[in-house]
Amino acid sequence: MKKKLIIANKKFNSRLFIGTGKFSSSRIMAEAINLSGAELVTVALKRIDIEHPDKDDILSHIDKSKILIVPNTSGARNAEEAIKAGEYIKSAGYNWLKLEIHPDPNYLLPDPVETLLAAEKLVKMGFNVLPYVNADPVICKRLEEVGCAAVMPLGSPIGSNQGLQTISMLKIIIEQSNVPVVIDAGIGKPSDAALAIEIGADAVLINTAIAAADDPILMAQAFKLAVEAAEKYNVSGADSVRLNASASSPLTNFFN
Amino acid sequence: MNDIFFLDESSIKTKLKNVCDSDIIKILKKTANFTIDDFIALISEPAEKYLEELAQKALSIKIQRFGKTIKFYCPLYVSNKCINNCLYCGFKATNFARRKTLNFAEIESEALKIKEFGFDNILIVSGEQPDEITMDYLLKTIEILIKYFSYIGIEIYPLSESEYKALSNAGVDGLTLYQETYNLEIYKEMHKYSQKQNFNYRLAAIENGAKAGIKELTLGILLGLYDWRIDSVFLAQHAKYLIKKYWRSHINISFPRIRPSVSDFQPRYPVSDKNLAQLIIALRIVFQDAGLNLSTREPAALRDNLVNLGITHLSAGSKTNPGGYNINDRTEEQFKISDERSPYEIADTLKSKNIDVVWKDWDKYLKI
Numbered sequence: 001m002k003k004k005l006i007i008a009n010k011k012f013n014s015r016l017f018i019g020t021g022k023f024s025s026s027r028i029m030a031e032a033i034n035l036s037g038a039e040l041v042t043v044a045l046k047r048i049d050i051e052h053p054d055k056d057d058i059l060s061h062i063d064k065s066k067i068l069i070v071p072n073t074s075g076a077r078n079a080e081e082a083i084k085a086g087e088y089i090k091s092a093g094y095n096w097l098k099l100e101i102h103p104d105p106n107y108l109l110p111d112p113v114e115t116l117l118a119a120e121k122l123v124k125m126g127f128n129v130l131p132y133v134n135a136d137p138v139i140c141k142r143l144e145e146v147g148c149a150a151v152m153p154l155g156s157p158i159g160s161n162q163g164l165q166t167i168s169m170l171k172i173i174i175e176q177s178n179v180p181v182v183i184d185a186g187i188g189k190p191s192d193a194a195l196a197i198e199i200g201a202d203a204v205l206i207n208t209a210i211a212a213a214d215d216p217i218l219m220a221q222a223f224k225l226a227v228e229a230a231e232k233y234n235v236s237g238a239d240s241v242r243l244n245a246s247a248s249s250p251l252t253n254f255f256n
Numbered sequence: 257m258n259d260i261f262f263l264d265e266s267s268i269k270t271k272l273k274n275v276c277d278s279d280i281i282k283i284l285k286k287t288a289n290f291t292i293d294d295f296i297a298l299i300s301e302p303a304e305k306y307l308e309e310l311a312q313k314a315l316s317i318k319i320q321r322f323g324k325t326i327k328f329y330c331p332l333y334v335s336n337k338c339i340n341n342c343l344y345c346g347f348k349a350t351n352f353a354r355r356k357t358l359n360f361a362e363i364e365s366e367a368l369k370i371k372e373f374g375f376d377n378i379l380i381v382s383g384e385q386p387d388e389i390t391m392d393y394l395l396k397t398i399e400i401l402i403k404y405f406s407y408i409g410i411e412i413y414p415l416s417e418s419e420y421k422a423l424s425n426a427g428v429d430g431l432t433l434y435q436e437t438y439n440l441e442i443y444k445e446m447h448k449y450s451q452k453q454n455f456n457y458r459l460a461a462i463e464n465g466a467k468a469g470i471k472e473l474t475l476g477i478l479l480g481l482y483d484w485r486i487d488s489v490f491l492a493q494h495a496k497y498l499i500k501k502y503w504r505s506h507i508n509i510s511f512p513r514i515r516p517s518v519s520d521f522q523p524r525y526p527v528s529d530k531n532l533a534q535l536i537i538a539l540r541i542v543f544q545d546a547g548l549n550l551s552t553r554e555p556a557a558l559r560d561n562l563v564n565l566g567i568t569h570l571s572a573g574s575k576t577n578p579g580g581y582n583i584n585d586r587t588e589e590q591f592k593i594s595d596e597r598s599p600y601e602i603a604d605t606l607k608s609k610n611i612d613v614v615w616k617d618w619d620k621y622l623k624i
Contacts, residue, residue, distance in 0.1 A: 021323055022319075022322070022324060023323065023324065023612060024324035024611060025607065025612050026612070045619055046616070046618050046619040046621075046622065047614065047616060048616070049616065075618070076621065076622065077504060077622075078624075080624050081622055081624050084621040085621035087621075088621055104503055104504070105504070105545065106499070106545040159320055159321060160320075161320070208320060208323075211324070212319045212320055
């Protein structure tokens with residue numbers, strides 16, 4: 001039976017995490033988060049006024065008593081910028097950080113070399129580091145070795161809603177990982193999120209699929225239900241998948 | 257130059273002539289790998305019939321890539337003195353009236369007023385006056401503005417790679433440099449003075465910026481100077497080239513239409529609202545991640561409608577004369593503003609259309 005989700009000694013009651021970009025208003029974002037049951041949301045440091053959270057439109061809409069806010073380093077193109085971001089995040093009193101380093105401004109694909117360099121330093125600075133990476137099993141092990149609290153491989157290019165295009169690599173990552181695996185980026189449909197949980201991912205992070213929907217609040221609930229359905233599936237002892245119908249007449253009862 | 261423009265004017269004209277309806281229908285079904293040929297089809301005359309379907313496609317791309325948001329920015333004109341005599345511009349040298357270069361106290365005063373509105377993204381704009389707008393002047397200006405704004409762009413005369421590097425180190429994040437037109441003959445006719453006569457010098461400068469590590473590059477054509485269809489295909493080739501070669505820099509595109517100014521210039525190739533919309537849609541579909549800017553040159557009602565076709569950045573509350581925000585000198589404007597609403601009025605209108613205004617989308621950690 002799959003245990004409760006714990007990352008860096010913190011227990012989460014929901015395997016659904018939410019990103020806060022692209023919403024048409026912070027009110028809609030807040031309601032979508034509430035109804036999704038998510039207990040972890042990421043916010044881009046570049047979008048917020050981290051020094052004045054009460055005045056900031058995004059931060060002031062998130063209920064910090066129920067939800068863990070994890071600032072991310074979105075926009076950073078190298079380790080140096082991500083570490084600088086870490087310093088600002090640290091001095092604002094946060095100790096969780098989602099590490100995003102993407103030198104390509106179009107597909108925003110993560111740079112594995114810079115991510116590993118930055119992760120090591122940010123762990124030493126005392127952060128629970130959640131690195132966004134390509135679905136590369138080796139880089140995930142390397143990030144685990146330098147002390148990351150989880151790994152966040154992508155399902156397909158960020159914002160693309162293409163689902164789990166990297167599924168064969170994700171399965172290897174899940175099999176090999178000693179830290180939680182959160183599938184981030186590319187999840188477009190509730191069925192993609194369910195599939196991620198069914199193959200053993202510990203959680204999923206969704207942003208575009210919810211924020212860009214016509215009704216983000218309803219869509220957030222759809223993802224909540226999908227993740228919960230897959231969790232129940234995982235613990236209910238599913239029958240195995242076969243290609244043929246099972247034979248009704250036993251073939252080996254002549255032994256008896 | 258041929259590295260950049262693999263299609264010359266005559267091949268563009270031939271391709272434009274050969275576009276047929278089935279090309280557009282094919283593009284409507286496509287989801288990735290949009291080419292310059294697709295761009296040509298999208299800006300062609302036959303595509304005008306499919307504008308509604310194409311607009312729907314552009315909007316869905318915009319929402320997917322950028323969300324239901326619009327970024328706000330604000331220009332700060334530091335000087336309207338200019339040694340150039342660009343025929344269409346309010347700052348042209350033969351117009352001697354009402355010239356001014358802001359001093360540093362005035363820059364700070366303007367900055368404070370702009371900050372008061374809530375802007376976090378500022379664009380330094382200046383005429384070409386190298387004896388006043390020196391590197392020292394620019395560096396000091398940046399030192400002042402960096403106290404108030406996360407994102408600093410420059411729209412000034414072309415510089416060398418090392419000069420751009422110095423400005424980037426000081427805190428410049430974006431470089432805006434329009435080629436104005438890619439038609440060499442018209443370019444030469446419009447720009448008869450100083451270094452701006454040299455088309456290739458200007459073309460090279462944006463690459464100097466990219467090599468210097470400036471993170472956002474904004475290209476543009478001035479609509480009205482030449483046939484917008486042909487000029488925009490050159491612009492698209494330029495953008496494609498820069499995106500592939502300088503893959504770490506983000507590309508933004510502007511397409512300002514010529515507005516009335518003291519220059520009294522009449523556009524020879526006026527561009528209709530419908531064709532402006534067609535251009536925006538084509539750019540959104542082919543360059544899905546590029547920023548698309550729309551300034552206060554365009555009227556309010558049109559801007560409110562164009563945001564849904566793929567625009568990502570709007571200027572708001574702009575003044576195009578040095579000292580226009582707080583000093584209130586009657587200095588010459590570069591062009592007449594058309595959308596005169598305050599930033600808040602524009603934000604409220606956008607909110608009613610379910611679009612969130614993003615005032616801040618940059619931070620000091622991105623300035624290394």
